[in-house]
Amino acid sequence: MKKFKGCLYSTSESNTKLPDLGPNLIMSEIMPRLPAKCVGRAKKVCKEWLSCISSKEFVMMHCRHMCKGSRQKILSIGQESCFISNTGVDLVDEKTMITLPFHVRPSDVWILSSLNGLLCVCLRNTFEMLIWNPLIRSCINISYSKSYGFFKIYSDAVGLYIDSSNDYRVLHIKRGRFTVDVMAYSRRTSHWKRIPFLQKRHYHTNGYVWSGETFCEDGLYFTVFQFWLAGDIVIIRFDVNTEAFLEIGFPYVGNGETCQGNLIWLWIYGVMKVSIG
Numbered sequence: 001m002k003k004f005k006g007c008l009y010s011t012s013e014s015n016t017k018l019p020d021l022g023p024n025l026i027m028s029e030i031m032p033r034l035p036a037k038c039v040g041r042a043k044k045v046c047k048e049w050l051s052c053i054s055s056k057e058f059v060m061m062h063c064r065h066m067c068k069g070s071r072q073k074i075l076s077i078g079q080e081s082c083f084i085s086n087t088g089v090d091l092v093d094e095k096t097m098i099t100l101p102f103h104v105r106p107s108d109v110w111i112l113s114s115l116n117g118l119l120c121v122c123l124r125n126t127f128e129m130l131i132w133n134p135l136i137r138s139c140i141n142i143s144y145s146k147s148y149g150f151f152k153i154y155s156d157a158v159g160l161y162i163d164s165s166n167d168y169r170v171l172h173i174k175r176g177r178f179t180v181d182v183m184a185y186s187r188r189t190s191h192w193k194r195i196p197f198l199q200k201r202h203y204h205t206n207g208y209v210w211s212g213e214t215f216c217e218d219g220l221y222f223t224v225f226q227f228w229l230a231g232d233i234v235i236i237r238f239d240v241n242t243e244a245f246l247e248i249g250f251p252y253v254g255n256g257e258t259c260q261g262n263l264i265w266l267w268i269y270g271v272m273k274v275s276i277g
Contacts, residue, residue, distance in 0.1 A: 027052055032061040036117065036135055054166045063116050075119075075134050079107045084134060101139035102130065112151060113170070113213055115160035120170050122151040129158070131170065131187065142170060142185045148192045149185065155206075159213030159220045164241045171213070171220055171238060173197075175204045184243070198245050203236075223250070 031039060031053065039062060043050045052058055076083045076095070085095035100106060108124035119132045127150045128143040143149030149172070151158065157173040168187040173180060180203055182195040202208070203224055211223040219237045226232035235248040 027058070028061070032058065032065045036062075040136070056162055056166055059116055059162070059166075073135065077106045077109060077111075080105060082106045082134075098134060098137065101132065101137060102141075110151075110153075112158040113160040115162070115168070115215060118160060118168060120158055120160050122153075127151050127153075129170070129172070131168075140187070140190075142190075142192075144192065148183060157210040157213065157222055159215065159222070159238075161213075161215050161220050161238075161240045164218075169240070171195075173210065173222075175210075178204065180204045182245075195243050198236075198247065225250075 031042060034042070039053060043053050074085050076085065082098050082100055083095040084098055100109065102109075102123060104123050104125055110122040110124060111119055112122055112129070113120040117133060117135060119134065121130050121132050122128065123130070126143075128141060129149045129151050131140045131142060132138070141149075151172075152174065155175050159171045161169055161171060163169060165188075167189075170185040170187075172183045172185070174183070175181075180197045180201070182197050183192045184195050185192050203210075207226055208224050214221045218240050220240060221238075222236045224234050224236055233250045235250055237246045237248055238244075239246070
């Protein structure tokens with residue numbers, strides 16, 4: 001935090017309050033408690049603030065504070081309307097109607113993935129994929145052509161993640177007739193790029209079912225199981241920094257029945273749990 005001293009400390013003798021706070025206190029105790037819009041404006045103060053606020057550590061601190069009490073929000077999408085409401089017991093009836101930034105009915109919006117307040121959604125009428133922040137009403141269409149950013153239901157898998165450079169990305173796993181094609185979208189560069197998948201694997205066939213993603217530390221995890229073959233289930237891990245895939249053995253179930261496992265990230269304890277169901 002020493003690098004923030006140039007921005008926080010003034011040579012003027014009239015500024016007597018701000019220097020007493022210190023850069024560590026401001027960035028660790030004050031900034032994480034501010035609303036998202038205020039934090040966004042704080043990025044314009046100086047390059048050092050931009051770097052710190054954009055870091056993964058600050059994002060985690062900010063989300064931890066935002067999840068407390070009435071600061072935690074619920075997004076409700078109905079047939080014809082969309083609301084944001086608080087989770088506090090006394091504030092459950094307080095809700096704000098929002099206007100969707102895309103021209104479809106609310107019921108035609110599918111939520112594919114979420115991370116730190118961002119949503120990756122799909123429009124039911126066009127299958128276009130978008131990154132949407134409901135709180136600040138910001139939306140980015142990430143579909144470019146038939147090969148980029150179009151979601152196929154019951155076939156594709158999608159996950160939001162942050163890489164080592166603090167860039168928010170969307171991983172799109174597309175199953176074709178004979179292959180698995182993987183693309184990654186960068187929010188920073190606004191471009192897609194192709195990523196190689198595991199060689200000589202048959203996860204592209206319709207017999208395999210892909211779960212939703214679980215983002216844990218530096219990995220994006222999916223469970224993949226063979227619907228017609230009991231016990232054929234595996235965890236696929238995508239390393240968000242090396243951009244390499246890895247197969248991980250699924251914990252032994254022992255009942256000989258077909259099952260689907262779900263991965264749950266327990267943030268408080270820093271572990272990932274496997275739920276069988």
